[in-house]
Amino acid sequence: MQFKDVTYKVILKGIRTNVEKEILNGITGSVNPGEVLALMGPSGSGKTTLLNLLGGRLNQPTAGGSVTYNDQPYSKSLKSKIGFVTQDDVLFPHLTVRETLTYAARLRLPKTLTKQQKEKRAVDVIYELGLDRCQDTMIGGSFVRGVSGGERKRVCIGNEIIINPSLLFLDEPTSGLDSTTALRIVQMLHDIAEAGKTVITTIHQPSSRLFHKFDKLILLGKGNLLYFGKASGAMEYFSSIGCSPLITMNPAEFLLDLANGNINDVSIPSELEDKVHTENSETETRNGKPSPADVQEYLVEAYETRVADQEKKKLMIPIPIDEELKAKVCSPKREWGASWWEQYSILFRRGLKERRHDYFSWLRVTQVASTATILGLLWWQSESTNPKGLQDQAGLLFFIAVFWGFFPVFTAIFTFPQERAMLSKERAADMYRLSAYFVARTTSDLPLDLLLPVLFLIIVYFMAGLRMDAGSFFLTMLTVFLCIVAAQGLGLAIGATLMDLKRATTLASVTVMTFMLAGGYFVKKVPIFISWIRYISFNYHTYKLLLKVQYEHITPNVNGMKIDGGLKEVSALVAMVFGYRLLAYISLRRMKLQTGA
Structure with missing residues (x-):
């Protein structure tokens, strides 16, 4: 997957005029099968927007630049080859782990597989993710006791890897989890990538153990690209531009401080010191240190002048891609995993099971x-x-x-x-037709709704x-x-x-x-x-x-x-x-x- 000079704007509606706000500004990078790419940056830096854009989850009119998958642009057929795990665990609380993954398998896996083969795939994923001990436990929610937070996250990942996707996107998969559970999740992502998949994930503030599990890193600051390259080479790069920690720090913590413009306990490059001395006092803080805006500007300029052109040249080198694979990717045809009637019957049964507890x-x-x-x-x-x-x-x-x-x-x-x-x-994942969902959702309520009036x-x-x-x-x-x-x-x-x-x-x-x-x-x-x-x-x-x-x-x-x-x-x-x-x-x-x- 390659992306070059990606930009994204939102239009904020004002009282008199609409204002354009730039969320992403010229983001370039690539990620290959077998690699885990981490998108890092402080809150509001554009991580989730970039992830959604790369995963085809954002409307395109205000987006710029190019994003290609096997050298082809996004198409509807790609939905069946992309797994996307959202930050919030969106699951039905009254279904068990096995039921959740079985319904996903029956709706998403190709029509060519039989019902038994699809159900076997769901069981394989349960064991692959270490969910066998809780497979008959309800997911749970606010008022329903269920599985743990780490198990819920693994079920969400299972929902996506059940289709054996070529690309897997995850939005902060470790948020709200303790360090040991978070490490287990990231290790699992590494194992998925090693099986020949491409994994892209946003991460907020990983521990040093987590940080070293990533192959590639993109560091964002206010929508600008501050670093793209090997995660293991990030510290060396920032040292080369004069920014290195003065005390022992978690690499991720150091990088986030830089992206925020916070240079406490960080050495200041001589170019930035000279700039502070020559500018007027309005741009200086009381202790004479550069402002966060100055730091941000310096980091963006440093990346643009030292690294950006090299990375863009790498993207120009054609990658040999199998023509049959290329044709599959660019096919505009949607591939439903089940017929309309099968979608209806699966969703009808799922609706009955989920809502009988409430009714x-x-x-x-x-x-x-x-x-x-x-x-x-x-x-x-x-x-x-x-x-x-x-x-x-x-x-x-x-x-x-x-x-x-x-x-x-x-x-x-x-x-x-x-x-x-x-x-x-x-x-968004093309699991079913809207008409099948609507008819199933409205008719699955009827048997439940008509029992209480009889009483x-x-x-x-x-x-x-x-x-x-x-x-x-x-x-x-x-x-x-x-x-x-x-x-x-x-x-x-x-x-x-x-x-x-x-x-x-x-x-x-x-x-x-x-x-x-x-x-x-x-x-x-x-x-x-x-x-x-x-x-x-x-x-x-x-x-x-x-x-x-x-x-x-x-x-x-x-x-x-x-x-x-x-x-x-x-x-x-x-x-x-x-x-x-x-x-x-x-x-x-x-x-x-x-x-x-």
């Missing part, structure tokens, strides 16, 4: 069962034979319509915002003494199910459109409250300019259907609401089921991802 938590079951019991006691064996009793029962039916309209909306809102990081990560209705229906025949009971259940699926669609659409839980919750609260008020129970004579809201309210249509099921045989009119054939209400709810979901899918399709595609 059947004792808190949620208790919430539904206790609400149903309280309703049953309040409307205990109510009668519809007299107008007062019928009106009371109509109030219960309205509450059921509101409860099963409100509850699913606020459950579904969290769906896409909570999975945004996972969706971005997996789509709710069994308790309420018989305690409240509603119409006692099998047909009415099952029609009531079907009506509630239709309401739930329509309400879910609204929640999915709001969550996918806003992708922000606070804003989504606020909008959903206002929308559900408006639908409830326009639902035909609180206000009978709604002003004509606002009466149209009831026709897009699932509460209104559900309430009318529930009244029809219970009282069609008694009266054609309940609470001033005419009971008709019910076809309009069913059609409206079905339209909402598909319409809201279509809106959610379009919103997801437009969601910006950090990919080069």
Whole structure:
């Protein structure tokens, strides 16, 4: 992999004008199979931006320079040959280590392999990474106990090396780990590189033991290249330009101090001392030492004049590359690891396994069962034979319509915002089609979502003494199910459109409250300019259907609401089921991802 004069800018939107900020400025380097390249620099120096750019994870319009893989530019087909481990461990907390890697293998490995071969590859990776002792342990998360931090990081790496990538990118794989675990991770990266892979990783502040494990090093300072070359030659290079530590220091600590412009305990080169003496006092600190900006400028100039041209000349020398390999790299065709139906079925099963714990938590079951019991006691064996009793029962039916309209909306809102990081990560790696994910994600919720309403209705229906025949009971259940699926669609659409839980919750609260008020129970004579809201309210249509099921045989009119054939209400709810979901899918399709595609 080679990159030459790489630049990257971001446009900051101001009140009056937009301002361009340069993040990377003329970065040049190369890395070959069998090597581990470390990107080092202080916070804000551009390490992660450079890594994302090299890995094809950034949009290209504001990027400059050239990045080539086997002498070819980035193409979509490269996604299946690149592994990218993000800094955050994006994993499903309720899946075990084996399940996580097995699903990744089945989605990412080529179609030519059988299901058994893919599962065997997952097991091989588990043993390769030393995860066999915890393979049946849940990953865990904030509220779920699971594997250790080092094991989580190895699972993330396993997710990427499962495809046997030619290039492996890692963003600070040792952050948050103790020194021994960090050393084990870096040693593992070294072993991966020795197998003929190219490994590029950012690293923040490695120990001296870690530092010596790297083959090549890029040192960045405020987006500028301060050093590129062998990691073992970095100290010698900086000594040659007059910067060497005055006390025994960890090489990485010394290099980061230099990149920050901090020259305490560092010898100052004579050229820099002369510059400080000749410049006016505004550029000097109180003790007469050069400012960080002066140090930065000196290091950039020193690299440009002494090393940069030599490295650029090396990149001009053509590397012999197999033509068949070159053709594979430049192929624009995406290669999916599974057919659409296979992707759907794998994601459906994964969704069921991941979310069953949340849906059947004792808190949620208790919430539904206790609400149903309280309703049953309040409307205990109510009668519809007299107008007062019928009106009371109509109030219960309205509450059921509101409860099963409100509850699913606020459950579904969290769906896409909570999975945004996972969706971005997996789509960036071309693990599946968005349509397969969307259909699997929305249908895997249905079996789980429809079990609690059954419990709710069994308790309420018989305690409240509603119409006692099998047909009415099952029609009531079907009506509630239709309401739930329509309400879910609204929640999915709001969550996918806003992708922000606070804003989504606020909008959903206002929308559900408006639908409830326009639902035909609180206000009978709604002003004509606002009466149209009831026709897009699932509460209104559900309430009318529930009244029809219970009282069609008694009266054609309940609470001033005419009971008709019910076809309009069913059609409206079905339209909402598909319409809201279509809106959610379009919103997801437009969601910006950090990919080069």
